[in-house]
Each structure stands twice: as C-alpha cells, then as structure tokens.
Amino acid sequence: MNANRSRGVALIAALSLSLLTTPALAQPVLTVEGSCPGSMRALAEGMYPRAVVYLYFSPERGFYEFPPFHMCYGVEVGLNVHRLYYLGSTRADDFGTALWEGDAGPRACGGFMQAMDNRCQISNVVQVP
Numbered sequence: 001m002n003a004n005r006s007r008g009v010a011l012i013a014a015l016s017l018s019l020l021t022t023p024a025l026a027q028p029v030l031t032v033e034g035s036c037p038g039s040m041r042a043l044a045e046g047m048y049p050r051a052v053v054y055l056y057f058s059p060e061r062g063f064y065e066f067p068p069f070h071m072c073y074g075v076e077v078g079l080n081v082h083r084l085y086y087l088g089s090t091r092a093d094d095f096g097t098a099l100w101e102g103d104a105g106p107r108a109c110g111g112f113m114q115a116m117d118n119r120c121q122i123s124n125v126v127q128v129p
Contacts, residue, residue: 030123051117053098078125
C-alpha cells in the first residue's frame with residue numbers, strides 16, 4: 001500500500017471513530033414557571049448557541065411533521081398547528097439558553113407551549129400551569 005493511501009485510510013478511520021464517540025445533541029428543554037393567569041416565564045435550554053428561538057402556543061397538543069420541501073423536513077411539532085399562535089422570538093445566549101417573560105391571560109391556562117430555533121432544534125411540549 002502506498003504512503004498516501006495509508007494516510008487516507010488512517011484519516012478515514014480517525015474521522016469514523018470521532019463520529020462514533022461524539023455525543024448526540026440532547027433535545028432542548030422548555031420550562032414554564034409562574035401563575036396563570038398572570039406573570040409567566042418560559043426558559044428554553046439546549047438550543048443552538050446564538051440562534052433565533054421562537055416560542056409557540058396552542059390550546060391543544062397535536063402532531064405535525066415538516067414536509068420534504070421545508071428546511072426542517074422531518075422535525076415533529078407536538079402542538080395543534082391548526083390553532084397555533086406565535087408568541088415571539090429571542091436570541092439564545094452563548095450557551096443556547098433563551099428566555100421569555102410576560103403576562104398570560106386566562107385563555108392561556110392549561111394550553112401548551114413549544115420552542116424551536118432557526119436551525120430546526122425543537123423543545124419538548126409543556127403545559128401552561
């Protein structure tokens with residue numbers, strides 16, 4: 001085997017090993033605190049650092065998978081997309097944490113929230129307390 005081919009095989013083996021030992025990204029975690037109706041705080045952790053993060057609300061859980069032509073193809077949303085409300089966006093910090101604070105009206109109580117960033121990372125679904 002020539003020297004260039006040996007180096008190429010060694011490089012491929014090293015890259016394969018590093019891919020096998022690199023941990024997968026965990027699903028981002030959304031938590032909601034506060035009293036409903038009233039002052040609420042939503043915190044999304046584990047998003048991509050410095051990504052734009054969007055917060056959504058629906059009165060019901062649901063299921064939707066982005067279709068093949070969408071940039072987030074295959075990502076599953078756990079909210080009823082026919083009754084989906086955009087609550088706002090913010091930029092995650094250097095550690096992938098995004099924070100929203102605001103007041104929730106009585107119609108929000110018992111509903112569901114989910115966060116998604118502009119790199120298609122999506123959080124768990126949480127119920128508004």
